[in-house]
Amino acid sequence: MPEIKARPNRRQALAGLASLAALAGTTPTRAQDTTPAPGQPAEPAAAAAREVRELTAAPGKTRLRPSPATESEIWSFDGNAPGPTLRVKLGETLRIRLLNRTDKPLSLHWHGLRHDQTMDGVGGFSQEPVAPGDSFEYRLTPRDPGSYLYRPLLLGGSSEPAGRGLSGLLVVEEREPPAVDLDLPVLVGDWLLGDDHKLLPFPASAQEGAAAGRLGSWLTVNGKPPPERIGLTPGGRVRLRLANACNARIMRLRFDGLKAFVVAVDGQPTETFEPVRAQLPFAPGTRYDVIFDMPEENGASASVTALIGPGMPLVRFVSEAGKSAVQRKASGPIAALAPNPALPAAVRLQNASRAEIIVEGGAKIDADNKLNLSGVDQARPWRLNGTTGDPQGKPLLSVRRGTPVVIGITNKTDFLQPFHVHGHSFRLLHPLDDGWEPYFLDTVQIPEGKRLHIAFIADNPGRWLISSTVLERFDLGLWTWFEVI
Numbered sequence: 001m002p003e004i005k006a007r008p009n010r011r012q013a014l015a016g017l018a019s020l021a022a023l024a025g026t027t028p029t030r031a032q033d034t035t036p037a038p039g040q041p042a043e044p045a046a047a048a049a050r051e052v053r054e055l056t057a058a059p060g061k062t063r064l065r066p067s068p069a070t071e072s073e074i075w076s077f078d079g080n081a082p083g084p085t086l087r088v089k090l091g092e093t094l095r096i097r098l099l100n101r102t103d104k105p106l107s108l109h110w111h112g113l114r115h116d117q118t119m120d121g122v123g124g125f126s127q128e129p130v131a132p133g134d135s136f137e138y139r140l141t142p143r144d145p146g147s148y149l150y151r152p153l154l155l156g157g158s159s160e161p162a163g164r165g166l167s168g169l170l171v172v173e174e175r176e177p178p179a180v181d182l183d184l185p186v187l188v189g190d191w192l193l194g195d196d197h198k199l200l201p202f203p204a205s206a207q208e209g210a211a212a213g214r215l216g217s218w219l220t221v222n223g224k225p226p227p228e229r230i231g232l233t234p235g236g237r238v239r240l241r242l243a244n245a246c247n248a249r250i251m252r253l254r255f256d257g258l259k260a261f262v263v264a265v266d267g268q269p270t271e272t273f274e275p276v277r278a279q280l281p282f283a284p285g286t287r288y289d290v291i292f293d294m295p296e297e298n299g300a301s302a303s304v305t306a307l308i309g310p311g312m313p314l315v316r317f318v319s320e321a322g323k324s325a326v327q328r329k330a331s332g333p334i335a336a337l338a339p340n341p342a343l344p345a346a347v348r349l350q351n352a353s354r355a356e357i358i359v360e361g362g363a364k365i366d367a368d369n370k371l372n373l374s375g376v377d378q379a380r381p382w383r384l385n386g387t388t389g390d391p392q393g394k395p396l397l398s399v400r401r402g403t404p405v406v407i408g409i410t411n412k413t414d415f416l417q418p419f420h421v422h423g424h425s426f427r428l429l430h431p432l433d434d435g436w437e438p439y440f441l442d443t444v445q446i447p448e449g450k451r452l453h454i455a456f457i458a459d460n461p462g463r464w465l466i467s468s469t470v471l472e473r474f475d476l477g478l479w480t481w482f483e484v485i
Contacts, residue, residue, distance in 0.1 A: 051095070052095045052096070052097050052137065053086070053094070053096050053097070054096075054097045054099055055077050055083065055098050056078055056099040056101055057075060057077055057098065057099065057100055057102050058075065058079075058099075058101035058102060059073065059074075059076075059102065060079055060081065060165075061073055062080075062081060062223060064193065064197070064218060064220055064223075065197060065218060065225055066225045069197050070196075070197050071197070072191070072193065072197045072198060072199060073198065074164050074165040074199070075102055075161060075164035075165050075166050076165055076166075077168060080223060081164075081165030081167075081223045082165070082167045082168045082169070082187045082189065082222065082223050082245060083150070083167065085168065085169045085171060085185045086168065086169070086170045086171070087171045087172075087173060088140070088142065088170070088172055089172075089173050089175070090142065090172055090174065090175055092141070093140065094140045094142075095137060095138070095140075096108075096137070097135055097136070097137045097138075098136050099135045100130045100132055100133065100134055102161065103132050104157060104160060104161060105123060105129035105130060105131055105132065106129065106130045106152055106154065106161055107127055107129050107130055107136070107152065107154045108121045108138065108150050108151070109121040109122055109150065109151060109152070109153035109422075110138075110140060110148055110150050110170060111148060111149040111285050111420065111442070111443075112146070112148045112149065112266055112267045112425075112442045113140065113142055113144075113170070114142070114143045114144060114342075114424065114460055115140055115142060115143065116139075116141075117423060117461065117462025117463060118462070119139060119140060120422055120423060120462075121150075121153060122153050122154065122155070122422070122465060123153065123155060123157070124154055124155035124391065125155060125391050125463070125465065125481070129154050140170075142172040143342050144172065144268065144343075144425075145174040145267075145340075146171075146172055146264055146266075146267025146268060146289070147170075147171055147185075147241040147243065147267050147287045147289055148170040148171075148172065148267055148287070149167065149170070149187075149245060149285060149287060150168050150169070150170050151167040151168075151245060152166050152167075153467075153471075156475050158474055158475050159202060159214060159247055159471040159472050159475050160202040162245070162471055163192065163199070163202060163214055163247050163471075164199065165189070165191075165223070167187065167189065167245035169185045169187055169243055171185070171241065172267075174337065174338070176338070178239065178263070178330075178335065178337065179237070179331075180237045180239040180291065181236040181237045181238065181330050182230070182232065182237075182238045183239045183241070184230065184238060184241065184315075185222065185241045185243070186222065186240055186241065186242045186304070186314065186315055187221070187222055187243050188219060188220070188221060188242070188243070188246060188249075188282075188306070188314060189219065189220045189221075190216035190218070190246035190247060190248070190249040191216045191217070191218045191219075191220065192204055192214055192215070192216045192217055192218075193216070193217050193218050203472065206373070206378055207373060208472050209378070209472045209473065209475070209476050210362055210373060210376045210378065210381035210382075211362065212248055212415060212470075213247055213470040213471065213472040213473060214247040215248055215249055216246070216247075216249060219249075219308075219312060221314045226312060226314045226315070227314055227315055228314070228316070229316050230315060230317045230318070231317075231318050232317055232319055232320065233294075233319070233320070233321065234296045234298055234300070234320075234321055235293060235296045236293070236294045236319075237291065237292070237293050237294075237330035237331075237334075238291065238292055238294070238317065239263075239289060239291050240288075240291075240315075241287065241288075241289055242287060242288045242290060242304070243287045244282050244283060244286050244287075245284070247470070247472065248284060248470045248471065249284065250282070250284070250418065251282050251306050251307060251308055252279050252280065252281055252282060252306075253279065253280045253282050253288075253304055253305065253306060253307070253314075254277075254278055254279045254304070254307055255275065255279075255290075255292070255303075255304060255305075256303045256304075256305055257295070257300070258292045258293075258294070258302035258303075258317070259274065259292055260274065260275060260290045261273070261274060262274075262275060262288055262290055263291050263334075264287075264289035265288060265439045265440065265441060266287055266425070266440065266441045266443055267287055267289075267425075267442070268340055268343065268440035268441075269336065269340055270336075270337075270439040270440070271336055271438055272334065272335070272336040279307070283416075283443065283469060284418060285418065285420050285442075285469035292334075293334070294317060295319060297319060298319055298320070298321040299318070299320075300319040301316060301318050301319070302316075302317045303315060303316045343425055343440060344457050347406075347436070347455045347457060348404050349406060349429075352403075352404040352405055352406040352455065353397055353403050353404070353405050353458075354405075354406045354407070355396050355397045355405070355406075355408075355482070356385075356408045356409075356410070357385060357396070357410065358384070358385055358386075358412060359382070359383075359411050359412060359413055359417050359446070359478070360382075360383045360384075360386075360412045361376070361377075361380075361381050361382040361383045362376070362381055362382055362414060362415055363376055363381070363414065363415075364414050365414045365415075379476075380477060381476060382413075382468075382476055382478040384477075384478055384479065384480050387477075388476070388477025388478070389467075389478070389480055389481070391481070395463070395481050395483045396466065396480045396481065396482045397483070399458045399482070400458075400484075400485055401458065401461055401484055401485065402457065403457070403458045403484075404455065404456075404457055405456055405482075406429070406453055406454070407453065408451060408452070408453045409444075409446050409451065409452055409453075409454070411446040411448055411449065411450055411451070413448060414448055416445055416446070416447055417445070417446045417468065417470075418443055418444065418445045418468065418469045418470065419444055419446065419468060420443045420469050421442055421464070421466050422442075422464040422465045422466070423460040423464040424442070424456045424457075424459070424464065425440040425441065425456065426441055426442070426444075426454040427440065427441075427454065427455045428441060428444060428452065428453075429455055441454075458484045459484075461484050461485065462484060463481055463482075463483050464481060464482055464484065465480070466480050466481065466482065467479035
């Protein structure tokens with residue numbers, strides 16, 4: 001696989017949005033307050049008594065490039081990067097004790113999960129960072145089934161632990177999941193490696209924070225060199241749980257040799273649809289659940305490809321009659337997942353509290369497509385409504401529980417800006433505020449020079465971030481917060 005040399009220009013980044021509109025030794029654990037937040041159901045005693053799953057973050061080594069490349073020094077969860085795919089059934093409580101054996105403070109954000117704000121995992125905001133040698137217990141009782149991402153998120157210190165390999169998937173299983181022959185997590189990571197296979201320093205250059213972020217030179221799939229090869233019985237049915245765990249890499253995915261049906265976006269069920277031109281935009285934090293059937297012919301192949309340079313196959317599927325360890329069980333048409341009854345069918349926009357976000361700053365891209373860092377404040381290159389994030393500052397808005405909210409986000413920078421709303425799922429509104437796209441999101445991409453509107457019901461009490469998913473920008477303060485009381 002060729003290494004990534006070219007960095008995406010503005011036109012390539014914008015092209016990544018083309019299909020968005022068409023989606024129409026253990027230290028003692030600190031004592032935790034288990035009192036449910038207002039409006040939150042009390043945790044069942046049986047669920048509260050579940051065994052604690054320990055997750056140890058520590059230095060490790062792995063071979064990121066194919067042999068004979070030497071191993072790279074990384075950080076791992078339980079010796080693996082990415083960490084284990086954590087699975088829990090809807091209605092159950094997952095107890096995770098994070099053990100920090102690195103030399104940096106940590107906290108884990110459960111990206112997309114709607115749950116108790118005290119467990120959101122933003123160090124310095126919703127919890128104290130977990131110091132080196134310390135531990136913290138997360139108690140997660142998910143409201144919704146779906147595919148979610150966990151990765152480090154703490155004010156001013158997210159880029160390095162994530163860029164060293166700390167990420168993973170959390171799967172909340174449906175009570176009646178669709179019948180498939182293979183349920184395959186696909187976590188895409190991006191690594192900035194030197195010729196000696198070592199990770200380059202953090203930050204590698206002054207422009208990382210002020211421009212596109214930490215763009216790597218090597219992609220991995222589930223921590224291994226791509227493409228990952230999967231043998232399937234001809235006609236076998238596959239559910240892919242695709243997640244972008246990169247620090248900053250924005251790309252598109254293409255489905256080659258297969259007819260893909262998207263059944264969930266950012267963890268939430270949607271009406272089943274085929275991606276336009278068999279492509280999907282894929283920014284950090286984004287997740288898709290995709291179901292497809294392999295061709296019936298023995299020896300047929302299909303792949304998921306990242307559209308970087310000439311294209312980089314991430315996963316390759318091969319039909320192998322009588323040879324595959326994955327035997328065919330599913331049949332019949334591919335059906336949509338059951339709608340999530342916990343999400344509102346409609347948002348009364350006429351009654352909404354409204355707020356505006358204006359994103360400014362960063363480097364400029366000249367007419368000849370060169371990066372211009374002149375005049376950029378290297379310490380505070382980004383501004384959101386004229387300032388940077390402050391946990392003690394004034395919230396973007398403060399609303400009562402159950403209030404409809406509409407937020408306009410204007411991107412006045414020269415870069416695509418992906419943002420994540422914590423603790424809530426939202427609708428992407430039509431340009432005239434006369435309706436919304438037929439899917440829920442928790443992460444949205446705002447193109448350069450564009451303005452988008454999102455809408456949701458503020459039904460989750462607490463203080464919640466709206467944060468850049470490009471971690472270098474987040475660390476430099478590209479975030480704000482709102483309050484639900």
